[in-house]
Amino acid sequence: MTRLAAALACLALAACNPVLVAQSAAPPGRSARLDEVRGFWGLQSYRMELSQGVALALTCYQGGPCERMAAASDNPGIAEVRRASLGTLERSGMYGQATASAMVVVGKSPGTTQIRVRTKDGHRDIAVTVVPPPAPAALPATRAAVR
Amino acid sequence: MGGALHQASLVGQCAENDVACSRRHPQAPIAIGTRFYPEVAASIDGSSTPNLVLESAAPDILAVEGGALVAKRPGASAVLITTDDASVVDFVHIWVAPVTQLTLMRRDGDRVEGAVGLTVGEDVTITPALWNGAQRLSGAGDVTWTVSHEGTVSILRDGSPDRRRLRARAPGKTTVTAALGEARASFDVEVVP
Numbered sequence: 503m504t505r506l507a508a509a510l511a512c513l514a515l516a517a518c519n520p521v522l523v524a525q526s527a528a529p530p531g532r533s534a535r536l537d538e539v540r541g542f543w544g545l546q547s548y549r550m551e552l553s554q555g556v557a558l559a560l561t562c563y564q565g566g567p568c569e570r571m572a573a574a575s576d577n578p579g580i581a582e583v584r585r586a587s588l589g590t591l592e593r594s595g596m597y598g599q600a601t602a603s604a605m606v607v608v609g610k611s612p613g614t615t616q617i618r619v620r621t622k623d624g625h626r627d628i629a630v631t632v633v634p635p636p637a638p639a640a641l642p643a644t645r646a647a648v649r
Numbered sequence: 650m651g652g653a654l655h656q657a658s659l660v661g662q663c664a665e666n667d668v669a670c671s672r673r674h675p676q677a678p679i680a681i682g683t684r685f686y687p688e689v690a691a692s693i694d695g696s697s698t699p700n701l702v703l704e705s706a707a708p709d710i711l712a713v714e715g716g717a718l719v720a721k722r723p724g725a726s727a728v729l730i731t732t733d734d735a736s737v738v739d740f741v742h743i744w745v746a747p748v749t750q751l752t753l754m755r756r757d758g759d760r761v762e763g764a765v766g767l768t769v770g771e772d773v774t775i776t777p778a779l780w781n782g783a784q785r786l787s788g789a790g791d792v793t794w795t796v797s798h799e800g801t802v803s804i805l806r807d808g809s810p811d812r813r814r815l816r817a818r819a820p821g822k823t824t825v826t827a828a829l830g831e832a833r834a835s836f837d838v839e840v841v842p
Contacts, residue, residue, distance in 0.1 A: 526653040529725055529742035555707035557727035557740045559654055586737040589656060589693045606737040608706045608727060635724055
């Protein structure tokens with residue numbers, strides 16, 4: 503009975519779209535976050551806020567590391583997405599393990615765009631907003647170190 | 650400086666025991682107008698380091714030119730460490746800051762303050778240190794060196810873009826000045842027979 507429930511859970515999981523998880527932190531004073539957008543039927547999509555010039559690593563999971571993951575940005579001039587090589591193992595299915603499936607998103611210029619993640623069995627969209635970095639505080643005048 | 654994914658590191662290229670080298674400050678912001686020469690290494694279980702390439706997320710702030718990081722304007726930029734087929738292995742966020750103060754140091758790290766006395770034929774190596782307030786910056790810039798009275802000391806290059814060797818030539822007094830942009834520092838030198 504337990505095995506049947508586990509098998510059904512596996513099937514249900516396989517039918518779901520992939521789950522994305524942030525794998526890096528924002529640098530000080532900058533933004534790099536991934537949030538879930540949930541609706542009546544649960545997780546619908548993601549939204550990401552990223553500062554210009556900042557990178558954020560994500561992993562893709564769908565009952566295990568996503569198979570045949572491909573990610574593309576509608577506007578690479580605003581947010582660029584790159585495949586990443588993350589040398590860690592994640593649980594895959596009931597008993598297996600596989601190398602993590604990862605990507606890195608880079609904030610290139612302020613604006614909004616969509617990143618579309620496709621896998622063997624599903625897809626997810628990320629609504630990306632790239633925000634400009636904060637203006638630097640007023641700097642002290644250059645001082646001369648004279649004798 | 651470890652990467653965000655804990656797979657690669659990026660430190661300055663320095664000789665062993667060179668206390669004045671930027672390896673001491675691998676996590677400091679890079680000074681505008683200077684270049685930082687990084688050494689990249691990866692640590693991936695079951696693999697030697699693949700062929701790695703550096704790429705800047707914001708080249709208008711921090712450019713990658715010939716393997717060096719070139720600081721252009723204040724801000725922060727991710728530097729992606731990628732394989733030669735563009736797969737990201739790791740990344741590091743690097744800050745760029747303006748120089749507000751320039752000080753001079755001996756090679757052993759001691760700050761040069763007041764006058765320096767030399768005998769004819771004696772050498773002293775001087776390294777400029779770049780600061781933003783109380784924070785020391787990394788990077789090597791094209792510092793301009795001048796002396797007030799020619800002939801007393803010679804300023805010799807020693808292979809570093811910013812470090813200089815001063816050789817006492819003839820008895821007398823002179824003032825040595827180093828400048829990078831608007832930041833400058835100077836000290837008196839007295840040469841005795």
